[in-house]
Amino acid sequence: MTTLYARELEIAQLAVQRAAILTKRVFLEKAKGTVSKDDASPVTIGDFGAQALIIAALRAHFPHDAIVAEEEAAQLRADAGLRDLIWGLVRETKLEDVAAEGLLGGGVRDVEDLMEVLDRGRSEGGRIGRVWTIDPIDGTKGFLRGGQYAIALALLEDGDVKVGVLGCPNLPVDDAAPLAAEVGAEGEDGMGVVFSAVVGQGATSRPLGAGGLAEGKRIQMREVKExxxxxxxxxxxxxxxxxxxxxxxxxxxxxxxxxxxxxxxxxxxxxxxxxxxxxxxxxxxxxxxxxxxxxxxxxxxxxxxxxxxxxxxxxxxxxxxxxxxxxxxxxxxxxxxxxxxxxxxxxxxxxxx
CATH class of the missing domain: 3.40.190.80 (D-Maltodextrin-Binding Protein; domain 2)
Known part of the structure; x- marks a missing residue:
């Protein structure tokens, strides 16, 4: 028996995982400490690149769904250098697992397609139909300092959240690790987790990887006795x-x-x-x-x-x-x-x- 929203969940998790590869590469390769979103900062590059990868996957599998996303292509249309830089990153970012990459399919064909893909996120949302929400880099300053940030993707159906995925590259894989402000220091081992949930089916966590999906396990909030x-x-x-x-x-x-x-x-x-x-x-x-x-x-x-x-x-x-x-x-x-x-x-x- 097919689990409800199983396809949406699988594609969403793989898309978030691929976007995380790009954001981690941007952090490691680009100048750190930049806080402006008005230039070719790591945040700008990571936002546009991650959003393009996620929307391309959604377009390939759910072409009729609406998308609400943070970025649009106007800035890239006015800045050829930034546009070409992001296109290069998007073109080169793929999952290491060939089967998983093939499953995502579609991709971004060229620079003009990059613009079209980014502008697919301009939906106004609403209470009717299927709408995906995307935050390609949630936590700007956390991303810049090597701390906490998330790649966030969710499916709404008639205004209700049905599927949710969070890629957190700098959170510990270990679900038992205590909550602490300093977790996720750059370069630490055992970091990177994907949280996901489908309505009525519980929530899971799994290690964030660069290939196919790792095995997940159910998560539960802690009982607060005092x-x-x-x-x-x-x-x-x-x-x-x-x-x-x-x-x-x-x-x-x-x-x-x-x-x-x-x-x-x-x-x-x-x-x-x-x-x-x-x-x-x-x-x-x-x-x-x-x-x-x-x-x-x-x-x-x-x-x-x-x-x-x-x-x-x-x-x-x-x-x-x-x-x-x-x-x-x-x-x-x-x-x-x-x-x-x-x-x-x-x-x-x-x-x-």
Whole structure:
């Protein structure tokens, strides 16, 4: 019997794995420390290159699906040097396993096709039909310093997340490794993991490789028996989450461990496999809207691992509004058994109850 979304899951995992090969090569070969996305920085090169590889795979297998992605081709049309550089990387990046590479198929044919592929990510999303969301490099600054970043890919169907895949090149393969800000230092062995989930089928992790898919294993959120022993993680950037309010929430919950700050949806993957417990992303302004590609894959992976994900009002994240989570404010991810308590304290600190 064929498992629902089995083909989508396999292609998504292989596409993310191939994109990870490109991003790791970009990090190793290009100048480090550049933070601008307005020039030929590692971030710019990695974003465009990884997105092109993923969309090419989706085009080959699911040509009628819509795609919501972060980048578009306008910048490359205006910069021939950058365009040719990215085309060279895309052309040369392949999985080491010939059968796996052949399964992905399609590829990018030439420079003009590269432009066409990138512009396929301009869908506005919505609540009808199949829509893929892509974040080719989630965690810009983490990527630049050799820390945490993620390649994120998710399939939405009528606004609901059905498949989620996160490639985290700098997270430990070992699911039992403790959550720590310093994990993923450049050059460490045993790094690179792919998290994935299909709705109703649980969540898995597997080593991130350069060929076919490694064997995966089921992951589950850790049971939190006492809040004092819980691990708490949040964004590195203060502009992404209100860290002072998060500290108040931790204190009221009785959490005694210092919060661990890391970039990207690696936080979702980390708590899903029990390396951490609670992830908060608190609103920094009343007008800011989260992008759907920053949360879709992680949301499903945590929920399929036994967690609950809502906004600060207790509402499920709504991925059917468009390119942003326009109807949500903030994110709370925690084991299902304690999510209600965490939400209660969040609302108390934020003055929402």
């Amino acid at each position: 809040m004092a022993g819980a691990s708490f993680c949040e964004s590195v950037e203060s502009g992404h989450s209100n860290q002072s309010e998060a500290a108040q929430i931790a204190q009221k919950l009785g959490i005694t461990k210092p919060s661990v700050r890391m970039d990207s949806q690696a936080k979702y993957g980390s708590i899903a496999r029990g390396a951490g417990d609670i992830y908060l992303r608190l609103p920094t302004s009343k007008t800011y809207q989260e992008k759907i590609w920053d949360h879709a894959a992680g949301d499903l992976i945590v929920r399929e691992a036994g967690g609950q994900v809502t906004d600060t009002k207790g509402q499920r994240l709504d991925f059917g509004v468009g390119r942003t989570l326009a109807s949500n404010s903030g994110v709370i991810a925690a084991p299902a058994a304690v999510h209600g308590r965490v939400l209660e304290v969040v609302q108390e600190v934020l003055g929402l109850n």
